[in-house]
Amino acid sequence: MLNLKMFVFGKSMSRSVSASRLLYHSSHINFSNIFSSTNCSMCHFSTSSQTDIIPGAMTLPRYLNSVVKFKGPISVFEYMREALTNPLHGYYMHNDVFGQSGDFITSPEINQMFGELISIWIANEWMKLNKPKPLHLIELGPGRGTMMSDILRVFKKLNLLDNVSCHLVEASPKMTRLQAKSLLIDPKTLNDEPNDTQCYCSGVTGDGVHVYWYNHFKSVPPAFSVVVAHEFFDALPIHKFRIILFQKTDKGWREVLIDSDPTDLEGKRFRYVLSPSPTVATKLFVKESDPRCEFEVSPESRIIMNELAIRLEQFGGMALIADYGHDGSLPSVDTFRAYKGHKQIDPLYDPGSADLTADVDFSYLKNNTLNKLISLGPITQKEFLSRMQIGVRMKALLEKCKDEEAKKSIVSGYNMMMDPEQMGERFKFMCFFPGVLKDYLEKMPVAGFSS
Secondary structure: OOOOOOEEOOOOOOOOOOHHHHOOOOOEEOHHHHOOOOOHHHOOEEOOOOOOOOOOOOOHHHHHHHHHHHHOOEEHHHHHHHHHHOOOOOOOOOOOOEOOOOOEOOHHHHOHHHHHHHHHHHHHHHHHOOOOOOEEEEEEOOOOOHHHHHHHHHHHHOOOOOOEEEEEEOOOHHHHHHHHHHOOEOHHHOEOOOOOOOOOEEEEEOOOOEEEEEOOHHHOOOOEEEEEEEOOHHHOOOEEEEEEEOOOOEEEEEEEEEEEOOOOOOOOEEEEEEOOOOOHHHHHHOOOOOOOOEEEEOHHHHHHHHHHHHHHHHHOEEEEEEEEEEOOOOOEOOOOEEEEOOEEEOOOEOOOOOEEEOOEEHHHHHHOOOOOEEEEEEEEHHHHHHHOOHHHHHHHHHHHOOOHHHHHHHHHHHHHHHOOOOOOOOEEEEEEEEHHHHHHHHHOOOOOOOO
């Protein structure tokens, strides 16, 4: 259940919001006007998400309070999207949020073993299919670029870089530069205005691998592809729904919305409220027969899985998804939370200053592949890494390592990734292949997903 007190919102809600606005290609507010003024009458909508940074622009909490005042409580989807990717104040847009100095640590940042085992999984499954070329290595939300750097390093050692290119789906200009640095791309080759209209940046690594950056997954050119997504889906905006049950009357499903908190003099705190009647999102995403009493839905996840299914069916390939998540069978799901300074904090306080996340419903990913793909998993990170022989790899590293502090770091990283109380159980892995490979994969089991 919701961990903050729920209020039923009694104001009338606008019915003019179209269903398309709730999905990936939704309209965006024109920030160039509203961020330079506190006058809500200056709000208007446009199809552009581009904006220039305006000196003296209002803070994100102040902006969201203005939006709420103008049109009433907003969805968790809209709140989360603005907090993470607002061009001016979005959490991901101007910060390096990973590692010890950031707000959270991902497995690739802990030590090299994680990325190396992902690399071996990719190489193994690709070679089993006779190494179709060209190969597009696609990563959704590549962080600092650490995992892709590990993949290319292992591919180089295995002499597999021929006719391989790298395609990164990234929304943050700040992270794009960090990824280019991690991939050892010569700054002279980094091109912010490539001739390719689909990508917004390109470059070449020291080993001659071409790297391209895109705002959207669908923009990546078609080819045989290996798609990896590590802690990507958990950052996609969600809608939250809750069913209202009274003693004598069933009020049905309501969307959980976010409203300004009138008790907060600072203007940085928000609160949950419930829509007085079903919203457009409720009608789109809720089945009246759903046995759960509360759940979350990520519309962008559905669109990306649709695009993945079409790509893999038409051009071949595979996908490996790793994230915090569940199988969708929980009776009540309330996983929306925030992290700052490696600590969990209130997600409704000071949006834009912390990472927002929600656990991935892996059954939802599977059910939105248009019946074109077969899937394996989800299995725990501990299971996957164990089957990929992480223990053997750690032993080899420790034998070669002479520095005692480095050895302690290797063991500590191993424990963090494998400990059930840390990442070992909560983190899940799932893979997808074209449906035509079903019989083949029964004869040639997928590494990491079979004992």
